[in-house]
Amino acid sequence: MEVCGEDGQLKLLGQPYSPFVVRVSIALAVKGIHYEFIEEDIHNKSELLLKSNPVHKKIPVLIHNGKPVCESMNIVQYIEEAWGNKAPNILPKDPYDRAIARFWAAFVDDKFIPSIWGVFKDEGEEQQKAVEETVANFLLLEETLSGKAYFGGDEIGLVDIALGGLLVTIQTVEKITNSVLIDKQKMPLLSAWADKFCKADRVKEVLPDPATLLKLMWERKAKMTSPPAGN
């Protein structure tokens, strides 16, 4: 793998199963940008990570010519702007279309992430509530897809990356909790989109392996439900 991209040295600090890291990997892959992936152990964070993201101490961090960029969707927009001449364009050119793309990307972050996390960690009524909320949010997204291959239009865009990065995680949560979040009957467009996205060139190579993610998330779930050690 080339260490130096056309525009200088690029490193991505992350972990291949984190949906937030996956978002950045997708953006880099779609733009055909080469970089060095540095795998972080989140239980034993490297000096580089702590120095690069002192505020949040989280992955992903993109380091471009030694300068760090943090927060996944912020990184994705940075990639688009720093490599604006490299097709495809992740953000539309028109300011209004950009505002709409940013609106739905924010919706994914503000609404989906908490509700999907709720489906995963909660039980009983709380979990049911989280499922209903997730389904309601998906139905809103279903509406915005009408007549388009991707949220971005003919090509993958900001919203596709925002939600697409979470797809394998969402599918894993469905399996573990035995719930249906992306319902084929109720959301035919979204189901077709999910299928197309996961198979898209350049994207499929960077998506996490579903079997490994399933194992990791089962382990995480087990830790959450086991009684705490103690006297």
Added chain:
Amino acid sequence: MAVEDCEPKGQVKLLGTSQSPFVVRVRIALALKGIHYEYIEENLQNKSPLMLQSNPVHKKIPVLLHNGKPVCESMIIVQYIEETWSSKAPNLVPKDPYDRAIARFWVAFVDDKVGPCIRGIFMGRGDEQQKAVEELVANFLWLEEALRTSGKAYFGGDEIGLVDIALGSRSQWIKILEKVTNIVLIEPEKMPLLRAWMERFLEADGVKQVLPDEAKMLEFASAIRARFAAAPAGN
């Protein structure tokens, strides 16, 4: 005040409420860019059909309507204003992609970290409130550091930018919070740059004209605080 309905780039309307710091953000951006618009005050207890139709997903203000097309979410609206009227000075967003990324980082920090702490202090009592205060002070220290790194009058440089608007719009609330809770949140000794920045921002042209009336805000805040801080009713 006469309001020109037609700007060179079309008709602009802003749906908002007078107390909301999120609406203030948009008003500041429009004022700095010198854009004329029609302001429509919404009643949140009785939302207008226009508001519900323009923001069906969140049913919240602010909503900017540009030639009838709605833009929602305050900082998204501010970026939209910058990109649509990019040739009008000042520029609210830096030109360099890296500087933009830094600006967006701090905007997200203000909304994800500072916002919930302010709420926590406002609505909370006892230990819970104390925890929120400590967290907010820690967050402010990061922002103090960011200002020190910039070495300029504003987070945006010599002129007001995205981060100034995001944080500055909450300044009045921060000051009011200090008054109603009797807690100093931005200590001048620990955070001299932030304190100075706040005063400078509140006095700046484009900002001072659009800020809500402080006395009314204090009254509004005291009433809410009294409700939350009152002892729970017994049975």
